[in-house]
Amino acid sequence: MNNTDFIAALPLIILAGTGLLILLWDAFEKTPSRAPLILTMAGAIAAAIVAGINMTGPASVAFGGLLYDNAFSNFFTIIFSAATILTALLAERYLLEEEVLVGEFCALILFAASGMVMMASGADMLVIFLGLETMSIAFYVLAGLFRTKTESNEAALKYFLLGAFATGFFLYGIALIYGSLGTMNLVAMSNIHSVTTSGPMLLLGLILLIVGFAFKVAAFPFHQWAPDVYEGAPTVVSGYMSTAGKAAAFSAIVLVFSSMPAGALAGGAAKIQIVIAALAACSMLYGNIVALSQTKIKRMLAYSSTAHAGYLLLGVAALNATGVAAIEIYAAVYLLMQIAAFGIVALLEKETGTGLNLDDYAGLAKRRPWAAFLLAIIMLSLAGIPPFAGFFGKYYLFLAAINAGLTWLAIVGVVSSIIASYFYLRIIVLMYFREPLHADDGIAVKENNISYIAIGLASAALVVLGLMPGLLTDATGYFFK
Amino acid sequence: MFDIIFYIFGAITVGGALVTAFARNIVYAAFSLLFTFFGIAGLYIMANADFLAVTQLLVYVGGILILLIFGVMLTSRIGTVDIRVGTGSRWVAGIMALGLFAILCAAFFGTAATHTEKSADGKSQVVTSWATHATRPWSGSKWNQDATTEALKPKYGAPDEVKSNEGSSGTSVEIGTLFLTDYLLPFEVISVLILVSLLGATMIARKEPTKEEEAIAESVSV
Numbered sequence: 227m228n229n230t231d232f233i234a235a236l237p238l239i240i241l242a243g244t245g246l247l248i249l250l251w252d253a254f255e256k257t258p259s260r261a262p263l264i265l266t267m268a269g270a271i272a273a274a275i276v277a278g279i280n281m282t283g284p285a286s287v288a289f290g291g292l293l294y295d296n297a298f299s300n301f302f303t304i305i306f307s308a309a310t311i312l313t314a315l316l317a318e319r320y321l322l323e324e325e326v327l328v329g330e331f332c333a334l335i336l337f338a339a340s341g342m343v344m345m346a347s348g349a350d351m352l353v354i355f356l357g358l359e360t361m362s363i364a365f366y367v368l369a370g371l372f373r374t375k376t377e378s379n380e381a382a383l384k385y386f387l388l389g390a391f392a393t394g395f396f397l398y399g400i401a402l403i404y405g406s407l408g409t410m411n412l413v414a415m416s417n418i419h420s421v422t423t424s425g426p427m428l429l430l431g432l433i434l435l436i437v438g439f440a441f442k443v444a445a446f447p448f449h450q451w452a453p454d455v456y457e458g459a460p461t462v463v464s465g466y467m468s469t470a471g472k473a474a475a476f477s478a479i480v481l482v483f484s485s486m487p488a489g490a491l492a493g494g495a496a497k498i499q500i501v502i503a504a505l506a507a508c509s510m511l512y513g514n515i516v517a518l519s520q521t522k523i524k525r526m527l528a529y530s531s532t533a534h535a536g537y538l539l540l541g542v543a544a545l546n547a548t549g550v551a552a553i554e555i556y557a558a559v560y561l562l563m564q565i566a567a568f569g570i571v572a573l574l575e576k577e578t579g580t581g582l583n584l585d586d587y588a589g590l591a592k593r594r595p596w597a598a599f600l601l602a603i604i605m606l607s608l609a610g611i612p613p614f615a616g617f618f619g620k621y622y623l624f625l626a627a628i629n630a631g632l633t634w635l636a637i638v639g640v641v642s643s644i645i646a647s648y649f650y651l652r653i654i655v656l657m658y659f660r661e662p663l664h665a666d667d668g669i670a671v672k673e674n675n676i677s678y679i680a681i682g683l684a685s686a687a688l689v690v691l692g693l694m695p696g697l698l699t700d701a702t703g704y705f706f707k
Numbered sequence: 708m709f710d711i712i713f714y715i716f717g718a719i720t721v722g723g724a725l726v727t728a729f730a731r732n733i734v735y736a737a738f739s740l741l742f743t744f745f746g747i748a749g750l751y752i753m754a755n756a757d758f759l760a761v762t763q764l765l766v767y768v769g770g771i772l773i774l775l776i777f778g779v780m781l782t783s784r785i786g787t788v789d790i791r792v793g794t795g796s797r798w799v800a801g802i803m804a805l806g807l808f809a810i811l812c813a814a815f816f817g818t819a820a821t822h823t824e825k826s827a828d829g830k831s832q833v834v835t836s837w838a839t840h841a842t843r844p845w846s847g848s849k850w851n852q853d854a855t856t857e858a859l860k861p862k863y864g865a866p867d868e869v870k871s872n873e874g875s876s877g878t879s880v881e882i883g884t885l886f887l888t889d890y891l892l893p894f895e896v897i898s899v900l901i902l903v904s905l906l907g908a909t910m911i912a913r914k915e916p917t918k919e920e921e922a923i924a925e926s927v928s929v
Contacts, residue, residue, distance in 0.1 A: 240898050289892045337903045352893050360900045367907035430814040
């Protein structure tokens with residue numbers, strides 16, 4: 227290990243180190259305080275800054291071919307850090323009110339973030355797998371944070387069992403790929419320049435890998451756990467795992483699939499592309515159609531997150547330069563939208579678990595004009611309506627699909643976006659044009675400025691990135707120039 | 708001779724797994740799991756992975772299985788419970804499992820992967836996947852023979868004296884060296900993974916203090 231290795235791994239070290247620091251702090255601190263949250267944010271900001279500096283430097287592979295240090299990995303490191311910061315800000319009110327262990331919560335989200343960084347920068351399937359496990363185990367525990375609530379326990383158990391099952395598929399996939407290519411290293415794989423005969427073993431390994439990933443990103447038909455887990459888990463945690471967790475899984479998919487040796491797949495590449503395209507189309511349609519009939523906002527967001535996984539899979543199916551950049555852009559934009567949406571839900575939900583039905587949002591504009599305004603921006607962006615950032619994210623994904631000759635998939639995407647706009651806009655209609663159903667105000671009474679700051683920042687970013695999409699496309703370090 | 712021993716270990720593994728899956732009584736299931744773990748350890752030894760075999764015995768047989776049997780022993784009346792779940796889905800599950808088995812077999816026998824890799828000096832080297840290895844798959848450990856891995860890692864790697872010992876001293880020396888050279892990063896990262904697991908386990912298993920206990924704790928600290 228020399229200096230360049232150390233610098234390449236620095237964001238990872240900072241995130242995990244801050245987690246350790248918080249655990250130590252927590253051991254000596256008796257009274258619950260905001261200190262762990264402030265430390266979390268400081269650590270995440272430091273990691274983001276280091277990643278930003280690394281991004282401008284030359285691309286390299288550190289640790290003798292185990293860790294990428296390039297624009298792609300650092301871009302994802304920055305958005306994972308952003309997600310961690312937003313989650314810490316949103317969690318402030320939520321944690322102190324619900325009386326959970328703040329120190330442990332902060333340590334877990336930081337460890338999860340370090341796992342995500344490993345997934346986005348792993349140049350070896352071993353590192354990617356370890357990152358995936360670190361992230362997943364932290365998520366299983368975070369889902370069950372409210373130990374006294376049955377739904378939270380159910381969420382944790384369901385997520386754990388299905389997640390462990392998915393890990394099995396993932397590992398088997400890695401084993402078969404190793405068996406047919408003789409290496410787990412992505413750099414070495416992309417160097418294999420010719421394969422005389424290609425057997426179905428590599429193809430099977432890749433399919434098993436896709437199954438494992440599809441579980442993690444909740445793509446159809448591996449999405450069944452998502453609504454229950456997102457509903458049962460603490461709301462800020464749902465926001466974190468449905469965004470940063472998905473972005474991490476997609477970064478790893480892109481890394482693995484783009485390093486497959488061109489010759490090794492031969493005719494198999496087209497088959498894999500069809501499988502991914504089918505997953506994308508089904509996820510988009512199914513997620514959005516089922517979300518139409520939901521009456522609870524967290525379930526609605528869960529099903530729509532399946533649809534968003536479908537949009538991102540569209541970029542994987544294309545797997546050209548445009549597709550990779552589009553995945554980066556949409557992962558960042560989706561992260562802002564979804565975390566902010568869950569943040570507003572967390573802000574309005576009551577301790578007793580009410581305030582989560584769509585009906586509770588009726589007439590919100592009169593009772594909470596700011597929350598309604600911000601939620602309106604987020605919903606418009608989620609629906610993909612210009613000039614908000616969600617529109618450009620989708621635009622680049624569809625563009626990538628068309629460039630890759632998958633015009634039919636882009637058409638499915640557009641159609642499903644139109645379906646989706648119905649339930650996103652319905653919330654705006656409810657908030658602004660309906661009278662409240664409950665006389666007693668079904669939503670939480672307390673206001674919280676810190677949550678508003680986080681949601682406001684995310685919404686402002688959505689507007690700014692929507693008006694100036696060049697900021698993001700430049701940051702991806704790829705094309706459109 | 709090797710072939711015969713391989714099939715004996717394979718039969719022990721599969722047989723143990725079958726009994727585990729179909730046993731009505733959880734105690735039988737737990738005990739037959741012992742044979743599966745033992746058989747897998749035997750297969751590891753035949754694949755020249757002696758370190759892995761010992762780890763398999765220590766962790767699975769020595770740790771997990773003992774824990775499982777203690778759990779059965781300390782849980783009252785669990786031995787009489789029929790652990791199999793409803794019958795309706797069993798046929799579907801069986802057909803799907805057989806289908807998956809058929810696909811795996813097809814992949815295994817259909818793969819004749821001989822591919823060339825670029826080595827450090829630019830020459831091509833033929834690498835044969837073990838599924839169609841002309842000789843026994845376990846006869847040549849590919850450890851450290853991977854040309855691409857060598858090419859990638861000019862900076863690190865096991866010292867030459869360790870490499871020259873290959874085959875005579877087993878794999879544990881090499882694994883140890885690799886953990887502290889080539890695979891330092893995963894080795895360190897595993898400690899984070901284990902820490903997260905420990906933290907998660909304590910968070911889920913901890914006792915929720917009652918109001919009275921909290922009051923006592925407060926009075927003590929004051």
